[in-house]
Amino acid sequence: MDSTIALFLAQDGITNGAIYALLGLSLVLVFTVTRVIFIPQGEFVAYGALTLVGLETGVVPGTAYLTLVLGIAAFCVDLVRSPDGRQPRVLITRAVSDLGLPLVLLGLSGVVAPANMGPWITVPLAVALVAPMGAYIYRLAFRPLAQATVLTLLIAAVGVHLVMLGLGLVFFGAEGYRATPFTDVSLSLGVIDLGGQSLWVLGVTAVLIVTLWYAFGHTLAGKALRATSINRLGATLVGIPTARSGLIAFILAATLGAISGVLIAPITTIFYDSGFLIGLKGFVAAIIGGLVSYPISAAAAILVGLVEAFASFEASSFKEVIVFTIIIPVLLWQSLRSGHVDEEEE
Amino acid sequence: MINRKWIPAGLILLVALPPLLPVLPDYWITLLNTIGLASLVVIGLVLLTGVGGMTSFGQAAFCGFGAYTTALLTTSLGLSPWLTLPIAILLTCAAAVVLGLLTVRLSGHFLPLGTLAWGISLYYLFGNLEFLGRHDGIPTVPPLSIGGWDFYDDRTVYYVIWSLTILAAVATLNLLDSRVGRSLRALKGGITAAESFGVNTRRAKLVTFVYAAFLAAVAGWAFAHVQRAVNPTPFGLGAGIDYLLMAVIGGVGHVWGAVLGAGAVILLKDQLQTLLPALFGHTGNYETIIFGVLLILLLQFARQGLWGLATRLPWGRLSFVGGLSPTGAPPPSSPSAASLSFPAPSSPTPAPLPALTKRHTPNPDAPLLEVDHVQKTFGGLMAVRDVAFTLAKGEIVALIGPNGAGKSTTFNLITGVLPPTAGAVRFQGRDITGANASEIAAMGMARSFQHVKLLPTMTVLENVMLGAHLRGKAGLARAILRRDRAEERSIRAEAMTQLDRCGLADLAQHQAGTLALGQSRVVEIARALCLDPALLLLDEPAAGLRHGEKQKLAALLTTLRAEGRSILLVEHDMDFVMNQVDRLVVMDFGAKIAEGTPDIIRDDPRVLEAYLGGIE
Structure with a gap:
């Protein structure tokens, strides 16, 4: 391996690592706030990427209809489940967010898809189409189980994963697709060309991480999220609506997933089931961060990306084996570090 | 009323019947075989998830470990399948011990995530190793045979599979109704309580995990010789998730729920795979969508699963399972209000019981x-x-x-x-x-807790018996083989004595969760006293x-x-x-x-x- 290849692999690894960082971040966020080990995080990646491809190729993507269906379902279920939410004001707000929003998005897709409008329109629309799903899925699948054990929530997450995976195949078929890059520009740095798309990935990731860091540290909503993640009961007692925190966490997770999807769609061929494996690599990063630490997860994500890049060059067929075996020493280390067993929540 | 003794015999007959019916198409026998093998894996998962409160996505991988071990040894070394069975079990359990040791000290969610990674790694490892035939796997695995008679026929294999499944179910039920089993069931009540009466919780978790892997290994071994070929696909993460699905749908707290869940999922999948594409006009994984929705609804509305639903039906009362959780207990009458009265001394026990160990003061x-x-x-x-x-x-x-x-x-x-x-x-x-x-x-040193830590779904007596955990010696093997009955009777008698002196003997068969707070506190004292x-x-x-x-x-x-x-x-x-x-x-x-x-x-x-x- 010469230095050019090494640099190329490093670029590749860091680009993928940035995506894993976003996913790891979402997983940590969702887990700490709602205790859900969110297996379907990767599905948002595939949905985001393939929705973008659909919009580019002139097809109204199935996800646009799915968002509407989920919105309607969430609206109806809340109508039945929460009697206090039947006041006109609440009803109107919900109608707008659950029915109006997906309808508008569907209408927009109908206009945008055939018109071939370029990434400045299609990319934000693809993200916007997928992001509300996070909220609807939380309300349909997880909020009714808010008091359940981590194990039950995990199994519910598996259920959501199965549904999203099955629907992904229906919407996008078994073929893989690649989106057009946002830009053709590439930056020449001596021996190596930095791809424009890689720059996009790194730039957007950096902006998102800084924004999130600011939001968590300096806004009321962000502080409420942190409070919920640190102590749910305490947060409830001081008047933080923890269900809303959960909702925000899921919307953020879906948004970050969709953004990851549109970012890598031009670099990697995405199949309907690619998201799962990508999401799991986010998990590896999140596990290294102990499922609680954002900075360690982000750093670990870059490491995962690099290991994957170099492994795919040195022993390509064992790439996945190597990536997923990283967590063994991590678990060992965490295991040795943990002293007395804490009382487990039940 | 049917004599209860006949129920097991009748069931065995019922299970033995299908292959003898010539009208039943081969296809259905194959399906039943698949259900039997899956049940074997899911029984382990029920123990892990429903009893131990842990879960694993890696059961399919353990299955694969067993299958590849026997496939490799029988094809390359020409060993007999009966010889490779212990080897397959040993290797799989060793892998489980390593994986378990890494995660049992960590909080509960690291095990599912660890097994997720293990499942994926192993799948890709199977698919890429030259000597395991890469993605094509190992064809031409020999069938099982006894004395030169090969089991090629699905109807013959059926008996092997279902004997294994029923053996596993009975062994697991025996295990749960024993000293070791109680300590495993205590895991769900929290680490602190279990440790306080001497259960080594890390070891208990490890035992549960390895036991589940053991059953998966046996299923994998049988699978290899039934299919007479192995390849990575049936051992991937998707299969691991399927097993979890079966456990939850069947009712994750019940051994027979595993068989029910495996049956329901496999039959439904089979039907949906032909029905749905016809309905929608083209192929797709529609059944996955249905299963996902089903899983979410089940968790929200019937967390007890199918078995839980079945036992709520009128005939479900005719319980023949014994032992495990709500259904096994006699129907409780409401705890009497003035229940802390000291009853008359209980009738003398008929046979002398083996004495439990007494403590010496050093x-x-x-x-x-x-x-x-x-x-x-x-x-x-x-x-x-x-x-x-x-x-x-x-x-x-x-x-x-x-x-x-x-x-x-x-x-x-x-x-x-x-x-x-x-x-x-x-x-x-x-x-x-x-x-x-x-x-x-x-x-x-024994203790009670400020916030009562009883196991709500176990009976008061079983809760108190847990207190005598350290005074028994019977281990896993003795429990499974039912060689622990004398000791169990002693422990039961001891628990009854302590309950009696605390004035709660008449509540012995009630579920602990139905007791008033004051009564629960006294049960904790009785449990502590069992430690001597x-x-x-x-x-x-x-x-x-x-x-x-x-x-x-x-x-x-x-x-x-x-x-x-x-x-x-x-x-x-x-x-x-x-x-x-x-x-x-x-x-x-x-x-x-x-x-x-x-x-x-x-x-x-x-x-x-x-x-x-x-x-x-």
Whole structure:
């Protein structure tokens, strides 16, 4: 391996690592706030990427209809489940967010898809189409189980994963697709060309991480999220609506997933089931961060990306084996570090 | 009413029947075989998830481990499948031990994530290793055979598979209804409680995990010889998720629910795979969508799964399972209000029972308990500072103080739930500082909890039997083979005796979750007594008890002291404390402020100040 290849692999690894960082971040966020080990995080990646491809190729993507269906379902279920939410004001707000929003998005897709409008329109629309799903899925699948054990929530997450995976195949078929890059520009740095798309990935990731860091540290909503993640009961007692925190966490997770999807769609061929494996690599990063630490997860994500890049060059067929075996020493280390067993929540 | 003895025989006959029916197409026999193999894996998962409160996505991978081991050994070395079975089991269990050791010390969600990674790694490893045939796998695995007679036919193989499945189910039921089984079931009630009566929870978790892997290995071994070929696909993560699905759909707390779940999922999948594409006009994984929705709805509306639903039907009452959780218990009548009455001595036991081990006191001259200037800090907060006191044999001492004085923390330091930051604790002359709760329990220290920690779905008797965990010896193998019955009877008798002296014998068969708070506290005392403790630590035993019940508790404590047992109790009921104890230790803001007999403490100005505020 010469230095050019090494640099190329490093670029590749860091680009993928940035995506894993976003996913790891979402997983940590969702887990700490709602205790859900969110297996379907990767599905948002595939949905985001393939929705973008659909919009580019002139097809109204199935996800646009799915968002509407989920919105309607969430609206109806809340109508039945929460009697206090039947006041006109609440009803109107919900109608707008659950029915109006997906309808508008569907209408927009109908206009945008055939018109071939370029990434400045299609990319934000693809993200916007997928992001509300996070909220609807939380309300349909997880909020009714808010008091359940981590194990039950995990199994519910598996259920959501199965549904999203099955629907992904229906919407996008078994073929893989690649989106057009946002830009053709590439930056020449001596021996190596930095791809424009890689720059996009790194730039957007950096902006998102800084924004999130600011939001968590300096806004009321962000502080409420942190409070919920640190102590749910305490947060409830001081008047933080923890269900809303959960909702925000899921919307953020879906948004970050969709953004990851549109970012890598031009670099990697995405199949309907690619998201799962990508999401799991986010998990590896999140596990290294102990499922609680954002900075360690982000750093670990870059490491995962690099290991994957170099492994795919040195022993390509064992790439996945190597990536997923990283967590063994991590678990060992965490295991040795943990002293007395804490009382487990039940 | 059908004689219950005939039910198992009838069931065996029913299971033995299908292959003998010529009208039943081969296809259905194959399907039944698939169900049997899946059940084998899912039974392990039921134990892991429903009983042990852990879960694994890696069961399919363990299955694959077993399958590839036997496939490789039988094809390359020409070994007999019967010879490779133990090897396959041994290798798989070894892998499970390693994986388990890595995760059992961590909190519960690391095991599913660890097994997720294990499942994926192994799938890709199978698919890329040259000597395992890469993605094509190993074809031409020999069939099972006995004395030169090969089991090629699905109808013959059927008997092998279902014998294994039924054996596994019965073994698992036996296991659950045993000393080891109770300790596994105790895992769900929290680590602290289980450790307090001597269960090594890490080991219990590991045993559960390895047992589940063992069943998966057997299923994998059988799979290889039934299919007569192996490739990575049936052992991937998707299959691992399918097994979890079966366990949850069947009812994750029930062994027979595993068979039901496997049957439901496999049959439904089979039907949906032909029905749905026809309905929608093109192919797709529609059944996955249905299963996902089903899973979510089930968790929200019927978390007990199909088996839970079935047992709620009228005929579900005709329970033949025994042992495991709600359905096994006789239908409870409502606990009587005045249930703390002491009944007449129970009828003498007919046969002499093997005696449970009695404890010996290693050093009778040393003070029983010596708390030597212990400290505990949580971050900047000093919860316990420099607390020292001793407790002699046969003495009742109360630890009192206002809320937040550090009493329960002191309890936790003594019983090993928390390690002290400084200082030492000696018990019967031995230094137990830093020993863990189960080791300390083994030395003869038993406790009850301020927040009652009983297992709500187990009967009162089973809960109390858990207290005698350390006094039995029967292990896993004896439990499965039912060689532990004599010891079980002793433990049961001991538990019954303790329940009886606590006045709760008539509640023995009730589910612990149906008891009132006061009764639950007394059950915890009975459980603690089963340990045959030299020292009993009771955390607010009188809280929630009515006046009459308190008097009975007082009488019980007096009897225990007369037996030479020492008692340390935390209690807020001053009447109770002052009349009952020999000495008091008073704490405030983490420090000991006074110590002495009730008369001295009653007039101590520092104590009055702590309780009533400063006197101007």
